[in-house]
Amino acid sequence: MFELDVRSRRPIYEQLTDKIKELILYGILRSDEQLPSVRTLSAQLTVNPNTIQKAYRELEREGYIYSRPGKGSFVSPAQQGTNAAKRAEVRDELLRLMAEAVYLGFTESEISVLFKQASEQKGEEDQP
Amino acid sequence: MFELDVRSRRPIYEQLTDKIKELILYGILRSDEQLPSVRTLSAQLTVNPNTIQKAYRELEREGYIYSRPGKGSFVSPAQQGTNAAKRAEVRDELLRLMAEAVYLGFTESEISVLFKQASEQKGEEDQP
DNA sequence: TTAACTGTATTATTAATAATAGTACAGTTG
DNA sequence: CAACTGTACTATTATTAATAATACAGTTAA
Numbered sequence: 001m002f003e004l005d006v007r008s009r010r011p012i013y014e015q016l017t018d019k020i021k022e023l024i025l026y027g028i029l030r031s032d033e034q035l036p037s038v039r040t041l042s043a044q045l046t047v048n049p050n051t052i053q054k055a056y057r058e059l060e061r062e063g064y065i066y067s068r069p070g071k072g073s074f075v076s077p078a079q080q081g082t083n084a085a086k087r088a089e090v091r092d093e094l095l096r097l098m099a100e101a102v103y104l105g106f107t108e109s110e111i112s113v114l115f116k117q118a119s120e121q122k123g124e125e126d127q128p
Numbered sequence: 129m130f131e132l133d134v135r136s137r138r139p140i141y142e143q144l145t146d147k148i149k150e151l152i153l154y155g156i157l158r159s160d161e162q163l164p165s166v167r168t169l170s171a172q173l174t175v176n177p178n179t180i181q182k183a184y185r186e187l188e189r190e191g192y193i194y195s196r197p198g199k200g201s202f203v204s205p206a207q208q209g210t211n212a213a214k215r216a217e218v219r220d221e222l223l224r225l226m227a228e229a230v231y232l233g234f235t236e237s238e239i240s241v242l243f244k245q246a247s248e249q250k251g252e253e254d255q256p
Numbered sequence: 257t258t259a260a261c262t263g264t265a266t267t268a269t270t271a272a273t274a275a276t277a278g279t280a281c282a283g284t285t286g
Numbered sequence: 287c288a289a290c291t292g293t294a295c296t297a298t299t300a301t302t303a304a305t306a307a308t309a310c311a312g313t314t315a316a
Contacts, residue, residue, distance in 0.1 A: 009137065011274055026231075037291060048276045053293075069292040070283030087232050091242065094225055098246035101222060103154070104215050111243050114219065115236050118226035139303055165262060176305045181264075197263040198312030 004045060012047055016055035017062075024064055024079055025086045031077040035065060038073075132173060140175055144183035145190075152192055152203055153214045159205040163193060166201075 002019050004012055023029040035041075038056060042049040056073055059065045067073040101111070130147050132140055151157040163169075166184060170177040184201055187193045195201040229239070 006275095013274080038293090039291085050277085051275060054274095056292085067292060068283085070285080070290080072284095072291060083232055087234075090225065090229050090232060090234070094222075094229060094239070094242050095246055097218065097222055097225060098243050101218050102243075102246050104211055104218060106215075106218075108240060108243050111222070111239060112236060114222050115226050115230075115239050118223055118230050141303080166264090167262085178306085179304060182303095184263085195263060196312085198261085198314080200262060200313095 002045060004047070006047075013051050013055040013058065016052070017058050020055070020059060021064055022086075024075055025081075025083055027081045029075050029080070031075055031080040033075045035073040035075070130173060132175070134175075141179050141183040141186065144180070145186050148183070148187060149192055150214075152207055153209075153211055155209045157203050157208070159203055159208040161203045163201045163203070 002016065004015050006012060008015065020029070020035070029035070035056070036044065038049050038052045041047075042052045045052075056065065056067060060067055060073075064076055064079050065073050066076050098106075098111070130144065132143050134140060136143065148157070148163070157163070163184070164172065166177050166180045169175075170180045173180075184193065184195060188195055188201075192204055192207050193201050194204050226234075226239070
């Protein structure tokens with residue numbers, strides 16, 4: 001379900017929250033869908049349960065999931081399919097990066113070419 | 129000369145190397161120009177000298193600067209003005225980010241708008 | 257020549273924090 | 287009741303950036 005880089009500088013729990021957020025925002029995890037239990041995921045990823053719990057706690061704090069003691073953790077309906085947040089995020093990053101690109105003399109046509117490349121890339125691997 | 133975020137997760141020495149690399153690649157630091165001495169910069173940034181030294185050592189290892197015991201540390205002529213490396217780097221990042229943008233439904237015209245915004249931005253703050 | 261700079265090297269210590277380990281408690285479900 | 291769930295807490299380990307404290311040698315200018 002996930003790939004983690006245990007020797008990354010990014011903490012494991014943070015890698016986890018980000019991946020799960022993406023799955024939710026992209027709608028891959030659906031509303032009220034149950035997430036793996038803390039202990040199950042811990043075993044799957046061979047990571048300490050406390051690390052998983054920390055990720056889940058953070059996700060709940062941010063409203064991405066809700067947890068019911070004794071039942072499990074589930075995707076929060078409010079967030080599902082909300083690409084808006086992700087879009088804004090990507091937009092900001094793009095703006096920052098393009099400012100640099102401008103500095104380095106990138107032209108608009110170069111940018112267009114890059115965008116086309118990115119489009120083709122997606123076309124190949126997606127949509128079976 | 130620099131702004132550091134001492135509470136960033138990015139190590140200080142790494143923030144330093146990156147900033148200096150940029151100054152060199154953008155040609156702001158010229159060939160054979162002398163960098164601040166380890167101790168001077170250490171005092172200016174209120175950072176331990178060893179941290180500065182670590183950054184300088186890394187920069188020398190990567191060929192950005194050369195150091196002469198007793199004299200100082202200087203910009204390596206080979207690297208000055210070499211935007212090629214930086215361009216390639218930014219290009220890669222852009223491609224990766226645009227792939228995500230495509231996923232999120234960004235259109236080419238949206239991208240163009242972003243590029244224009246970035247261009248204007250630069251125009252304002254640069255070139256007096 | 258000497259004082260005050262330079263870079264370089266080394267060792268030890270501190271600080272911060274992610275991750276682990278272990279245990280406990282309570283709700284849910286079959 | 288047994289086996290799951292989430293939650294909470296404390297303690298410990300491991301990693302690593304940063305600091306501290308010296309020491310040595312080359313350069314330079316007064």
